[in-house]
Amino acid sequence: MARKFFITGGTGLIGRALVRALLAQRSALNIDQLTLLTRHPERFRAVAPDIADAEGIRLLQGDMSSVAWPKETFTDLVHGATDVNDMQVSDRLAYAWSIAEGTRRTLEYAKQSGCERYLYLSSGAVYGPGPYPEAGIPENWSTAPDLASPSTAYGQAKRFSEHLCALHAEQNPIAVRIARIFSVIGDESPLDGQYALGNFVQEAISPSAACIRIKGDGTASRSYLHVSDVAKWLLNLHERGPRISTFNVGAKREVTIRQLAEIVAGLSSPRKAVIVEGKTPNYGGRTRYFPDCQLIVAALGVTEEHSLEVAISSILSNLTGRQKSLHQPGN
Known part of the structure; x- marks a missing residue:
């Protein structure tokens, strides 16, 4: 059966790299179509014409909060749509809610559209304060961001979204994989803002x-993992990770x-x-x-190139x- 992907966040830095990796493996993975949700299709076409004009790509105009989902079947859903520049957010309550609601909506849509696989792009911001082990933050790090601090809105919302993924996987046969992504670098990295x-x-x-x-x-x-390595790790996780799994993604x-x-x-x-x-x-x-990535390296054999x-x-x-x-x- 030919595969059809629905991708949110496919027009951002990490999303573009992942879509390019999927296009490079299109034949091997039997991918028929990649539908990318974007608020500004023409703007994206100007930024990444190699993706926008590629065979099998469909740009769907819409916003996570209000898009009318296509009434069709998809095999895979990748949810990565989030603005991580939370230092410039004026309404953190609305911001946090939009992250959680976006995850809830995509999980429901994955169920409705018959998806077999769901990949959630989370963040190392879900972890609480250190001091951390010398090897970095492990996936089982037990502390959480300070609940009383409004400045942790992004990490709190990502953490709750991960829990929604776990609850959804408990009730449905879909494979749910979560990637906690740390700092990323690449030729298209943003050069302004908080970084x-x-x-x-x-x-x-x-x-x-x-x-x-x-x-x-x-x-x-x-630590900084190159975005093309991030994309390869994400693709490996989506294709070969345990059915319900969470892994750090970052440089050593x-x-x-x-x-x-x-x-x-x-x-x-x-x-x-x-x-x-x-x-x-x-x-x-x-x-x-920075993360301890021993688990994903051992489980999937990924490397930093x-x-x-x-x-x-x-x-x-x-x-x-x-x-x-x-x-x-x-x-």
Whole structure:
């Protein structure tokens, strides 16, 4: 039987990488169609024409909160639609509710449309505070984000959404897999907003920036998995993971924010100085935030194929080339 995928969040950074991985495996996986839910089909077509114009792709215009689901059968549903830039959210109550309601609606739709597999893209934000083990945060980490803190709305909503997945799997034969995704890097990574990496890259290539600035004290640490590796891990999980399972998805290598800035500076030309402006961490209270991925590596044999240096070099090269092109005569 030919497979038909319904995908929410397929137009974001991780979603685009996953859709490209599915298109590359379309014949091997017997995929007939990939339906991508998007609020702005034409905008997406301009950003990713290779996906929008690919054979078997259908763009469905709509919003998670109000879309009229197609009355047809699908074999697979991937739910990844969430705006993770919660620092800019003005109404956290509505934001949290939209995450949980979106998950509930897609679970119901997966049941109604006859899906055999459901993949939920969750987040490492579901975990509570450390100190964490040296190897990173394991899937069985028992603490949760502070329920009394409005700033944990994203993590709380993702955590509750995971519980909805578990309840749905208890009552239905559908395979439900959950991926708790940590920090991601790739050529299409956003370079604005709340992320240190994007800010460092922007300052590295900006003629008007004299240095690369660290707003905190630089001691907080993260790890960064290349988005193409993320996509391969997600595809492996969706295809081969245990019927009801939850796995971390992230890089093993831990780097401090100071080290990250120094890597960006070292790969930039000309090299700029790194200046630490703050005296205390300012990264949401998570001093060390990276996953222990031993479970998914052991269960599915996934590997990291891209180093952090290679990923940052590619971003810098692409941006520098784009700047040169913009300043050529006639542009």
